[in-house]
Amino acid sequence: MKLIKNFILISLASLVSCTKVINIDLNSADPKVVIEGVVTGLSSKQTVTITKTVNFNDSNTMPAVSSALVTISDNTGQLDTLKETSSGVYTTENIAGVYGRTYILTVIAEGKTFTAQSTMPFPVNLDSLYISTNQLLGGITYSPSIRFYEPAGKGGRYRFIRYYNGKKEKGTTVISDEGVDGIIIERPITSPRDNGTELKVGDLVEVDFLCTDDAVYTYFNSLQQNTSGDSAAPDNPVSNISNGALGYFSAHTVQRKSTIIK
Amino acid sequence: MVKFKITYFLLLCSSILSLKLYAQNKFTVSGKVKDSKSGEELIGAVVMIEELKTTAVATNAYGFYSLTLPEGEYSIYVNYFGYQKNEFKAKLNQNIVHDFVLVEEVTELKEVVISTKKQDDNITKAQMGVEKLDIKEISKIPVLFGEKDVLKTLQLLPGIKSAGDGNSGYYVRGGGADQNLILLDEAPVYNASHLLGFFSTFNSDAIKDVTLYKGGMPSPYGGRLSSVLDIKMNEGNDKKYGVSGGIGLISSRLLFQGPIVKEKGSFMVAARRTYADAFLKLSSDESTRNSTLYFYDINAKGNYKINEKNRLFVSGYFGRDKLGIGGTFGIDWGNSTGTIRWNRLLSPKWFSNTTGIFSNYSYKININASGNDFTIFSRIRDYNFKQEFEYFPNPRNNIKIGYNTIYHKLTPGQSTGSNSINNSVLQDRYSWENGVYFSHDLNATEKLNITYGLRISTFSAIGKGNFYTYDGNGKAIDTTYYNSGEFVKTYINPEPRFSGSYKLSSKSSVKASYARNAQYLHLISNSTASSPTDLWISSSANVKPQLADQYSVGYFRNFKDNLFEFSTEAYYKDLQNQIDYKNGANTQANDKLEGELLFGKGRAYGIEFLLKKKTGRFSGWIGYTLSRTERKIDKINNNNWYVARQDRTHDISIVGLYELNKKWSLSATFVYNTGNAVTFPSGKYRVDGDVQYVYTERNGYRMPAYHRMDIGATWLRKKTERFESSWNFSIYNLYGRENAYTITFRESESDPNKTEAVRTALFRFVPSFSYNFKF
Incomplete structure (x- = not known):
């Protein structure tokens, strides 16, 4: 719908519409804890980052939360306490992500205990990453597109992260198998957020293909909806972390593919 | 209270019965009131009797009147604003049929006629919360791109609020945009906007009468909570052929009308098309040149008088919007409606109206991107049958009894792709909606007028299809399959309606009304702008019907021999089973969408003021509304009450029309309203490498106040x-106010370490002109 609206705005109202940066007096809120925890099967190094929210008019440097107690355990009885390797960044090299295992994150910080759990799904193979071209308003546009076979009946949840010329592109794309279970999924994965970086011939496009559990899918799906700009009622994404922390904890598989635009 | 109700009811019954007792030698005079030039029936014309000053009846929606009086000689006359008084001497010793043919008043001021009502109608009528618009009046009021628009004009009245620039949706007394019943010749219109809301679907050339009920709806109407917009199309001139039209900056209109058989039948065809996309052809870019952006619509109506007692009407509407970007993306959507109506005069006192109605709304999206052909199709289809009897026992009573049945078929979305991938089909949903009603208009005493009635509505979700049972978290836990025609769930709702007026003096009255409404079809949207693809869903075991109880009181006063009308109405509305999406709802092609919904309640209250000058060289009105609209939905805003998006504390509109001389007339409008309630971030954080925003409360902020002035001039050449x-x-927007269309938040382009708010405004100074003709 964003496309339609943009089109209407461009074609009908471009002569008269105008965009302006304005000042809005936004309330300040008490800082909240933000946790981003990831367990992958790529290596045994797992990272949890803890920061705090800032007011809208502050700079984009989010304060780190140091000296927290961070542990990751799994349903086989492994448990490890993560070390703060730099301010607010906690890591371990003792936990390897294993398909089918459920991981539990516990964070004690700012006098509160936050917990989350996430199950690493079995991997699905991404067949191909290719570039599709569209003749759109103002010339050719390039969209990274993917194709993979979605196994039937597994409740597949997928997430894509794009890197253009080595730099992470804003936003993420999530796909669920609801309504497309057990078939070949083939589609562009451009994010509805922002207009995105424009790709051109010679650009390197890399895509991380993540298989996640349903809670992580819900988190990114709601994150995406809330940042799409025309949401009638934006809200904080639905987090899988308890006790009011923002952020998520995700155990997922990662597969990377890359291509160069010709 | 109960006792009072019973006594009251008995009183009403006896007032009807008692008439029987005195009914010796009574006769009926009945017939139609028509315009002399076009032969069009006049709605709401007041028929009065010289000898009985307090007796008057108004013509119904088909221009029919019936007066039953004791035997005697009377001079009966019709008063209709803008027409010469027409008198008829009746010797009533038998039943008489008489048609009044009214001649338009030819005065310099004819074009500024504001109201066609009886001059003090607003005081005497029981009905409150009603707005009537005159098409002549609409043509004077300046609007965007010079395209006169019924919906935009209605939004200048108190209690009826525009959803904003580029949006023809409207909110009535705190209700949502989907809670308005829009009827075009009795056929429901599901999407009343063209070009994503920049225009409404109603070509005002083709319209005869517009009535909007914002409270105390009479019982013949049902199915929506907040308002009823009843639009009737022109019937066409049954005396001579005529052509009229207009050529404007971005659209043109043409209307053709004339007799089928002179004075027995007539037809009218009106068509409209925009050519905004002509400007796209000027682009240097090829895909822009190949893009389309237009709409067209056609209104047609025909009627034929079979004999003095039977008359047949056929009317239809067809409109389509087409939007295409190169060959890559296309969407088209539109409504079509068809109505066949049979008016029958059963006796001089009984009038029957039988109607068959078809209504269709559909959209289709084509995507041809990345070598992937993809189509999404969605549709709502209604088959509707109505039977109404209207009974005129005597001038003090008017009774309507009727029945209405609708079969709905909703096709929520079928996606089909050329290479058989990404196909998905959502189940069609079938339902059956019924209503039986009676309504009684009673002139209880010279001072007390009441209209009361009852509508009993039922709604059944029916098979075939899979129906799901959900747990408290919206997870489907059970599936039941129902066969075609099998009943899944039925709801029954009695909807009492009442309104009454008490005349304090010849110049003032007080009124009160109560109405309960039930709504069984719901529009679900999670975007700020109305979109043709917003989803309609029907009530089911999980989605209960929305209910509203509205109470209102009002004071009406006319000044200076009815030159000025003042009114104020206060209302309180209690809403049940309101619907919203869950946070992070999965809305795309989701067969279990009902699991993504949240339910709650709402309340709306406010007070409206309107001061209107109806006649003279200078005419116009000032309207002001002070109101509040709130929702309380499970799991939203920590289960606390919050202001609804459409809540507007203050809303002011001023309309002025001035007749400079015989050739020139000028007009101006000014509107001011508190900005919509919106949710803005109260902080930010970083996740996944991107800056994200923190939200603390639903609709805790306001858009900047909206205000605008438009001016217009008409030169009668x-x-x-x-x-x-x-x-x-x-x-349009004379002083170039940059009203916020959206406010969005982003990482600053100049300083990536900062975030900023960005306001987008539409339409600053839009000049336009059009040439109109008639022969």
Whole structure:
């Protein structure tokens, strides 16, 4: 719908519409804890980052939360306490992500205990990453597109992260198998957020293909909806972390593919 | 209270019965009231009796009246604003049929007629919360791109609020945009906007009468909570052929009308098309040149008088919007409606109206991107049958009894792709909606007028299809399959309606009303802008019907011999089973969408003021509304009450029309309203490498206040019996106020370490002109 609206705005109202940066007096809120925890099967190094929210008019440097107690355990009885390797960044090299295992994150910080759990799904193979071209308003546009076979009946949840010329592109794309279970999924994965970086011939496009559990899918799906700009009622994404922390904890598989635009 | 109700009811019954007792030698005079030039029936014309000052009846929606009086000689006359008084001497010793043919008043001020009602109708009628618009009046009021628009004009009245620039949706007394019943010749219109809301679907050339009920709806109407917009199309001139039209900056209109058989039947065809996309052809870019952006619509109506007692009407509407970007993306959507109506005069006192109605709304999206052909199709289809009897026992009573049945078929979305991938089909949903009603208009005493009635509505979700049972978290836990025609869930709702007026003096009255409404079809949207693809869902075991109880009181006063009308109405509305999406709802092609919904309640209250000057060289009105609209939905805003998006504390509109001389008339409008309630971030954080925003409360902020002034001028270039032409000039948003269309938040482009708010405004100074003609 964003496309339609943009089109209407461009074609009908471009002569008269105008965009302006304005000042809005936004309330300040008490800082909240933000946790981003990831367990992958790529290596045994797992990272949890803890920061705090800032007011809208502050700079984009989010304060780190140091000296927290961070542990990751799994349903086989492994448990490890993560070390703060730099301010607010906690890591371990003792936990390897294993398909089918459920991981539990516990964070004690700012006098509160936050917990989350996430199950690493079995991997699905991404067949191909290719570039599709569209003749759109103002010339050719390039969209990274993917194709993979979605196994039937597994409740597949997928997430894509794009890197253009080595730099992470804003936003993420999530796909669920609801309504497309057990078939070949083939589609562009451009994010509805922002207009995105424009790709051109010679650009390197890399895509991380993540298989996640349903809670992580819900988190990114709601994150995406809330940042799409025309949401009638934006809200904080639905987090899988308890006790009011923002952020998520995700155990997922990662597969990377890359291509160069010709 | 109960006792009072019973006594009251008995009183009403006895007032009907008692008439029987005195009914010796009574006769009926009945017939139609028509315009002399076009033969069009006049709705709401007041028929009065010289000898009985307090007796008067108004013509119904088909221009029919019936007066039952004791035997005697009377002079009966019709008063209809803008027409010469027409008198008829009746010797009533038998039943008489008499049609009044009214001649338009030819005065300089004819064009500024504001109201067609009886001059003090607003005081005497029981009905409150009703707005009537005159098409002549609409043509004077300046609007965007010079395209006169019924919906935009209605939004200048108190209690009826625009959803904003580029949006023809409207909110009535705190209700949602989907809670308005829009009827075009009795056929429901599901999407009343063209070009994503920049225009409404109603071509005002083709419209005869517009009535909007914002409270105390009479019982013949049902199915929506907040308002009823009843639009009737022109019938066409049954005496001579005529052509009228207009050529504007971005659209043109043409209307053709004439007799089928002279004075027995007539037809009218009106069509409209925009050519905004002509500008796209000027682009240097090929795909822009190949893009389309237009709409067209056609209104057609025909009627034929079979004999004095039977008359047949056929009317239809067809409109389509087409939007395409190169060959890559296309969407088209539109409504079509069809109505067949049979008016029958069963006796001089009984009038029957039988109607068959078809209504269709659909959209289709084509995507041809990345070598992937993809189509999404969605549709709502209604088959509707109505039977109404209207009974005129005597001038003090008017009774309507009726039945209405609708079969709905909702096709929520079928996606089909060329290479059989990404196909998905959502189940069609079938339902059956019924209503039986009676309504009684009673002139209880010279001072007390009441209208009361009851509507009993039922709604059944029916098979075939899979129906799901959900747990408290919206997870489907059970599936049941129902066969075709099998009942899944039925709801029954009695909807009492009442309104009454008490005349304090010849110049003032007080009124009160109560209405309960039930709504079984719901529009679900999670975007700020109305979109043709917003989803309609029907009530089911999980989605209960929305209910509203509205209480209102009002004071009406006319000044200076009815030159000025003042009214104030206060209302309180209690809403049940309101619907919203869950946070992070999965809305795309989701067969279990009902699991993504949240339910709650709402309340709306406010007070409206309107001061209107109806006649004279200068006419117009000032309207002001003070109101509040709130929702309380499970799991939203920590289960606390919050203001609804459409809540507007203050809303002011001023309309002025001035007749400069015979050739020129000028107009201006000014609107001011508190900005919509919105949710803005109260902080930010970083996740996944991107800056994200923190939200603390639902709708805790306000958009900046909206205000705008528009001006217009009409130059009557030529006016003879045979040819009339005029030019219309207007400027929309005269002083270039940059009203916020959206406010979004982003990482600053100049300083990536900062975030900023960005306001997008539409339409600053839009000048336009159009040329109109009639012969």
